[in-house]
Amino acid sequence: xxxxxxxxxxxxxxxxxxxxxxxxxxxxxxxxxxxxxxxxxxxxxxxxxxxxxxxxxxxxxxxxxxxxxxxxxxxxxxxxxxxxxxxxxxxxxxxxxxxxxxxxxxxxxxxxxxxxxxxxxxxxxxxxxxxxxxxxxxxxxxxxxxxxxxxxxxxxxxxxxxxxxxxxxxxxxxxxxxxxxxxxxxxxxxxxxxxxxxxxxxxxxxxxxxxxxxxxxxxxxxxxxxxxxxxxxxxxxxxxxxxxxxxxxxxxxxxxxxxxxxxxxxxxxxxxxxxxxxxxxxxxxxxxxxxxxxxxxxxxxxxxxxxxxxxxxxxx
Ligand SMILES: [Zn+2]
Numbered sequence: 001x002x003x004x005x006x007x008x009x010x011x012x013x014x015x016x017x018x019x020x021x022x023x024x025x026x027x028x029x030x031x032x033x034x035x036x037x038x039x040x041x042x043x044x045x046x047x048x049x050x051x052x053x054x055x056x057x058x059x060x061x062x063x064x065x066x067x068x069x070x071x072x073x074x075x076x077x078x079x080x081x082x083x084x085x086x087x088x089x090x091x092x093x094x095x096x097x098x099x100x101x102x103x104x105x106x107x108x109x110x111x112x113x114x115x116x117x118x119x120x121x122x123x124x125x126x127x128x129x130x131x132x133x134x135x136x137x138x139x140x141x142x143x144x145x146x147x148x149x150x151x152x153x154x155x156x157x158x159x160x161x162x163x164x165x166x167x168x169x170x171x172x173x174x175x176x177x178x179x180x181x182x183x184x185x186x187x188x189x190x191x192x193x194x195x196x197x198x199x200x201x202x203x204x205x206x207x208x209x210x211x212x213x214x215x216x217x218x219x220x221x222x223x224x225x226x227x228x229x230x231x232x233x234x235x236x237x238x239x240x241x242x243x244x245x246x247x248x249x250x251x252x253x254x255x256x257x258x259x260x261x262x263x264x265x266x267x268x269x270x271x272x273x274x275x276x277x278x279x280x281x282x283x284x285x286x287x288x289x290x291x292x293x294x295x296x297x298x299x300x301x302x303x304x305x306x307x308x309x310x311x312x313x314x315x316x
Pocket of ligand 1: 164253296
């Protein structure tokens with residue numbers, strides 16, 4: 001049995017859409033309720049996040065972008081750059097708290113208070129780049145966590161697995177030239193899905209060449225294709241890189257019931273993904289693994305997959 005930290009804050013619900021939108025506070029409410037009724041919540045180590053520290057955010061985002069985002073929220077803008085990324089007056093602070101959730105989960109694992117962590121946070125983060133929020137993401141939570149682990153806990157090499165159905169373009173861009181952070185993303189092929197990046201030839205740049213790896217999947221791909229990709233691409237990459245910790249951008253929108261994409265993973269598919277990454281973290285990182293929530297918009301499959309995910313992280 002593993003000790004699993006659970007980072008969550010009720011203020012995550014304050015970031016709420018001013019119009020009909022799939023990335024809603026109901027997602028987190030449903031997750032917490034599901035874990036409670038499944039009897040899992042009491043078995044987790046609760047971690048209460050704080051706002052991410054300015055220096056930890058500035059390790060990923062430019063000051064100019066942060067000021068722009070903060071003033072847009074203060075002004076009462078409904079969207080960022082008139083795109084699909086909504087704002088309300090709480091959004092800036094909630095984004096800091098979301099990044100702080102990824103930090104809190106990472107801290108619990110780095111300090112040995114827990115073996116693994118699941119961070120039930122929002123807004124999601126993996127589309128946010130240094131100077132831009134996009135795709136429902138305001139600050140790049142997983143990137144902030146990786147930089148935090150390196151700066152504050154002396155972690156050398158970090159491996160990020162991003163299985164959200166959308167390519168983690170923001171995370172990729174942050175670490176494109178950084179050989180100390182490996183970024184692996186499996187997602188629906190960019191010809192068919194937002195944000196239109198994540199092709200096989202995107203492999204990093206300069207010193208970071210070879211520490212970015214993309215596995216674009218054809219629409220309709222499911223458990224078998226993902227299993228093969230994890231065996232043939234992810235596993236050898238982790239074996240070669242020898243990370244000290246694995247972070248997961250855990251989106252659940254590659255489920256076949258999710259309306260935002262055309263990948264056909266089942267609940268059991270997500271069990272396999274979680275189990276395989278957990279096994280890799282046991283084999284190479286002393287079991288250290290931190291999962292942060294990204295997408296997942298169909299409440300039924302989101303909650304059932306997260307229950308499975310949590311059970312696997314607990315090592316049931
Ligand atoms: Zn997504």
